[in-house]
Amino acid sequence: MAEARSVGLPPTQSRWAFRLIALVYLAFLLIIPVGLIFWRTFENGIGPVWDALTSPDSVHAFQVTLIVAGTAVVLNTAFGLIASLLIVRHEFRGKSIFNKLIDLPLAVSPVVVGLALILVYGRNTSIGTWLGAHGINVIFALPGMIIATCFVSLPLVVRELVPVLEEVGDEQEQAAATLGASPFQIFRRITLPAIRWGLAYGVVLTLARSLGEFGAVAVVSGRIVGQTQTATLLVEQSFENFDTGKAYSVAFALAAVAILALLLMTFLRPRSDR
Amino acid sequence: MGMNARNVTKRFGSFVALDDVTVEIPSGSLTALLGPSGGGKSTLLRVMAGLEPPDTGVVELDGTDATTLPPQRRNVGFVFQHYAAFKHMTVYRNVAFGLEIRKRPKDEIRRRVTELLELVHLEAFADRMPAQLSGGQRQRMALARALAVEPRLLLLDEPFGALDAQVRKELRNWLRRLHDQMHVTTVFVTHDQEEAMDVADRIVVMASGRVEQIGTPDELYDRPANAFVMSFLGPVTHLDGLLVRPHDLEVLDAPADGATAARVVRVARLGFEVRVDLDVAGARASAGPSTAEPDAYVQVTRDTATRLALEPGVTVHVRPTRGALTMPEPTETEEIATPVAS
Numbered sequence: 001m002a003e004a005r006s007v008g009l010p011p012t013q014s015r016w017a018f019r020l021i022a023l024v025y026l027a028f029l030l031i032i033p034v035g036l037i038f039w040r041t042f043e044n045g046i047g048p049v050w051d052a053l054t055s056p057d058s059v060h061a062f063q064v065t066l067i068v069a070g071t072a073v074v075l076n077t078a079f080g081l082i083a084s085l086l087i088v089r090h091e092f093r094g095k096s097i098f099n100k101l102i103d104l105p106l107a108v109s110p111v112v113v114g115l116a117l118i119l120v121y122g123r124n125t126s127i128g129t130w131l132g133a134h135g136i137n138v139i140f141a142l143p144g145m146i147i148a149t150c151f152v153s154l155p156l157v158v159r160e161l162v163p164v165l166e167e168v169g170d171e172q173e174q175a176a177a178t179l180g181a182s183p184f185q186i187f188r189r190i191t192l193p194a195i196r197w198g199l200a201y202g203v204v205l206t207l208a209r210s211l212g213e214f215g216a217v218a219v220v221s222g223r224i225v226g227q228t229q230t231a232t233l234l235v236e237q238s239f240e241n242f243d244t245g246k247a248y249s250v251a252f253a254l255a256a257v258a259i260l261a262l263l264l265m266t267f268l269r270p271r272s273d274r
Numbered sequence: 275m276g277m278n279a280r281n282v283t284k285r286f287g288s289f290v291a292l293d294d295v296t297v298e299i300p301s302g303s304l305t306a307l308l309g310p311s312g313g314g315k316s317t318l319l320r321v322m323a324g325l326e327p328p329d330t331g332v333v334e335l336d337g338t339d340a341t342t343l344p345p346q347r348r349n350v351g352f353v354f355q356h357y358a359a360f361k362h363m364t365v366y367r368n369v370a371f372g373l374e375i376r377k378r379p380k381d382e383i384r385r386r387v388t389e390l391l392e393l394v395h396l397e398a399f400a401d402r403m404p405a406q407l408s409g410g411q412r413q414r415m416a417l418a419r420a421l422a423v424e425p426r427l428l429l430l431d432e433p434f435g436a437l438d439a440q441v442r443k444e445l446r447n448w449l450r451r452l453h454d455q456m457h458v459t460t461v462f463v464t465h466d467q468e469e470a471m472d473v474a475d476r477i478v479v480m481a482s483g484r485v486e487q488i489g490t491p492d493e494l495y496d497r498p499a500n501a502f503v504m505s506f507l508g509p510v511t512h513l514d515g516l517l518v519r520p521h522d523l524e525v526l527d528a529p530a531d532g533a534t535a536a537r538v539v540r541v542a543r544l545g546f547e548v549r550v551d552l553d554v555a556g557a558r559a560s561a562g563p564s565t566a567e568p569d570a571y572v573q574v575t576r577d578t579a580t581r582l583a584l585e586p587g588v589t590v591h592v593r594p595t596r597g598a599l600t601m602p603e604p605t606e607t608e609e610i611a612t613p614v615a616s
Contacts, residue, residue, distance in 0.1 A: 171358035174325050175416075177345040178352040179372035179423060189371075193362040 034255060041252040044245075052249035060226055061234040061250070067142065068217070068230060069210035072149040076206050080157025081199070085191075087158070088165040105154045113151050114219025117144055140222035145230070148216035153209040160202030161195055168194045197269055204265050208258040275336045275426040275459055276301040277322060282331030284317055291317040292328070293483040299427075299461055304453045306474035307463045309506070314483040315463040319429050322461065323352045335426065348427075351420030351458075355432040357412040359404035365391070365415050366400040372423035390418040393452075410441040417449075421458070430462035434469065446473050467507050471495070479503050501604045511570045513554065513592060515603050522598035523572040525550070526591040527582050533591035539568040541584050548579040557589055 041049055052058060086092070087099055105113070121128045121138035131138060138144040172194065176186045192199075214232040221228035229237070231250055238247035277299040284292040292314045299305050299322075307315040320326040321333060324345035333341045340348060360368050367374075369390055373383045391397045394414040404412055413433060420428060433449070434442040450473050453460050464470050470477050471491040479486040479494065479502075487499040498504035501517055511520045514534055526533055536552035551568035572592060574584075582590065594600050 171354050171356065172360055174345070175352060175354060175358040175419075176360070176371065177325070178323055178348070178350055179419070180346050180349075180375045181371075182346060185375060190360060 037248055037251055037255065040244075041248040048245055049249045049252070052246040053253060055246070057226060057229070058231075058234060058246065058250060061229050061231045062253075064142075064145075064229060065211060065231040068145045068149050069207060069213075071146045072153055072210045073203060073206050075146075075150050076153055076157055077199070077203055079154070080161060080202060080206075084158045084161035084165055087162055089170060102155050102158050105152050110148070110152050110213065110215030110217075111219055114148055114216040117148055117151075117216075117220050121147075139220060140224065140228060142228070144220040145217050145228060148220045149210045149213050152213050152216055153206045156205040156209060157199070157202035160198045160205065164195045164198035165191075200265060200268075204261045207261055211254055211257060277336075277427055277459065277461075278332075278334040279318065279322065280332045280334070282318070282321055282328045282333065284314075284321060284326065284328050290483045292321070292331075295331070295480075295483070295485055297478055297485060297488065299459060300476075301459055302457050303476050304450070304460045304474050305462075305476045305478060306470035307461060307478050307480060308467060308470040309465065309480035309486075311465055313481045315465075315480050316431050317483075318480070319431050319461060319463050322427070323350050323429050324348050325352070349423065349425055351423065351425035351428040353413070353416050353420050353428070353430040353433050355435045357404070357409075357416045357436075359407075359412050359416060361404055363404075364400065365396060365402050365404065365407070368404065368415055369418045369422050371419060376423065386422060387418075390422055393421075394418045408441075409437050410445060413437065413445065417452075421456070425458065428458050428460045430460070432463050432465070435464075442469075449473060471507070479506060481506075496599065498599075498601070501601050504599070504601055509573075511572070512603055513570050513594070516594070516600045517603050518594050518598060518600045520549075520571050521573040522595050522600075523592050524595045525572055525574055525578065525582060525584070526593070529591050530593065533593040536570065536590055536592050538584055538586055538588045538590060540586060541579065543576065543579075546576060548574050548576055548584070550574060550579070550584055552590070552592065554592075 083098075083102060087095065092098075118139055119125065121131065121144060123129070123132065123139065128138065136143065138147070168191075172190050173186050176190045181189065212232060213230075214236070217230055218233060218236075221230070221233065223229060223233055223237070225237070231254055235247050235250045235254070238244070238250065279295060279297045282292050282295045283290070295314070295318060297318065307318060309315050317326060321328050324333075324340070324343055328341065331341070332339060335343075335348060335350075345352075360371065363371070366387055369387045370383050373386060378386075387400075388397065391400055394417060396411060396414055396418065399407060399411065399415075404415065407415065413436075417430075417433075430449075434445050437445065446469060449460075449462075462473070475490060476488065477491055477494055478488045481502055487494060487503045489497075494503060494507050498507060504510055504517055509520050510517045511523070512518075513523065524533075529535070534554055535557045536554045537557040538550055539553050540551040542549045542551075550572050552570045552572065553568050554570050570592075578584075582588075584590070
């Protein structure tokens with residue numbers, strides 16, 4: 001196969017050249033930076049890391065991140081399931097526009113999303129004023145941060161599920177229908193088990209993206225320490241205040257959670273599905 | 275139980291899949307929907323199952339209108355060409371599915387599933403996953419699954435289409451025997467006329483979304499309603515503007531009343547039967563050596579071929595045997611399955 005594809009260079013040489021390019025690229029982009037963070041984090045042993053991670057503002061930042069990312073994952077999982085079933089199993093007017101709209105968050109800068117949310121829900125807008133009068137603050141508060149996080153991680157579950165649903169097809173669902181299963185029973189007993197690994201992967205990606213979101217949340221949250229400060233915002237603030245120990249420790253914790261989730265997926269997934 | 279489809283029409287965009295189709299499926303029958311692909315057979319089957327709503331027309335089950343009844347409430351078993359096995363369930367759970375949905379007691383489910391797995395010879399495979407079964411085994415599992423809920427009507431969409439020839443033949447016989455045992459009204463879709471003639475006791479011939487003819491295999495073979503049915507149900511050849519079955523032609527070594535001269539182009543010995551390719555137009559045009567394409571063929575026995583010393587270059591005289599079925603050849607525009615007025 002490799003021989004057939006490489007035209008121009010002798011087979012072995014070109015294969016090594018391609019591998020080298022890919023490895024160097026990955027090394028400078030990913031492996032060295034992440035490795036350095038890990039190294040710098042544990043430069044002075046585990047004690048300072050533990051202290052940095054258990055300081056009150058860190059604990060609070062992790063709590064905020066957990067609430068925001070957790071809510072975003074739940075909402076986008078539900079939305080992703082509904083949207084992908086609509087896209088794959090139903091015909092409706094404006095479907096292609098709907099399909100493209102879901103990809104919009106990939107193209108729009110998170111900062112723009114944050115600013116747009118302020119334009120809609122800000123204190124001086126009619127919606128913002130009305131909501132404020134009813135005791136709901138969106139901007140500089142958790143609701144706005146959740147909305148922003150939902151927006152940036154919107155396509156991830158859908159994009160994982162659409163190809164899986166297309167591959168599974170609808171014959172199993174039809175067979176279940178002729179056997180008497182109600183639409184809900186079909187979803188729970190046939191559709192959901194058939195797409196579970198695609199769904200799990202989408203959820204992990206959404207979680208990773210939500211944990212790491214910075215731009216949109218930075219704009220919307222107002223970065224109020226001890227109130228709307230998420231873990232990523234804490235990393236940046238610590239770094240700017242020359243508290244590099246805390247910055248590295250929290251960054252390490254965020255990266256570790258994301259990598260752990262990916263590893264968990266890989267090991268839980270049955271071999272045939274990988 | 276019986277099923278009627280009356281004046282059913284179904285369009286997909288501008289494509290007319292079913293065009294005013296009326297079919298009656300008598301209770302206890304084993305009916306084949308036969309026709310070329312794209313002829314509407316599968317769509318009709320899906321309309322019967324409630325998987326596809328008809329645009330117009332009525333579907334009756336047991337004499338009551340079921341047109342808008344969802345598939346869940348029709349109590350119809352459906353078997354798909356590609357099995358539609360529930361991939362994440364064992365063979366046992368696949369077959370038990372319909373009974374579990376109906377919340378039958380556990381020991382009743384166990385008894386019934388065991389019974390059905392024995393019936394389809396899969397009792398040793400109860401704990402396997404569908405991926406560990408062969409195509410024929412998967413299809414038998416799908417059949418057991420459909421039969422588990424004791425359907426009023428069993429519908430099979432090209433059930434043997436994805437299987438290799440040997441397994442297909444086995445399953446055919448097996449379906450026939452199963453039907454004789456259980457007497458469940460059965461409809462299956464096929465594009466293979468041999469399969470339809472072999473298994474079914476009634477055949478509905480469909481083409482271009484319309485019913486061409488309904489009858490027993492013998493009726494359709496001996497008295498086709500039109501040229502399409504005649505050519506779809508068995509081999510036909512052309513002679514003097516007539517469609518005729520190649521085994522209904524008489525080969526003579528001398529001119530005779532109603533016989534047409536033809537030159538033998540090729541003689542193929544296929545065991546008992548000998549297939550003789552003829553050039554009728556060439557024999558008429560010149561007496562020189564024949565290099566032309568064959569335009570007709572006959573099937574004769576080995577004895578006849580030997581007696582007449584048939585070999586390439588010989589001129590023979592051909593005519594339909596007495597009582598042979600002939601039909602005017604359709605014109606070019608009629609070629610595609612348009613019913614000829616009869």
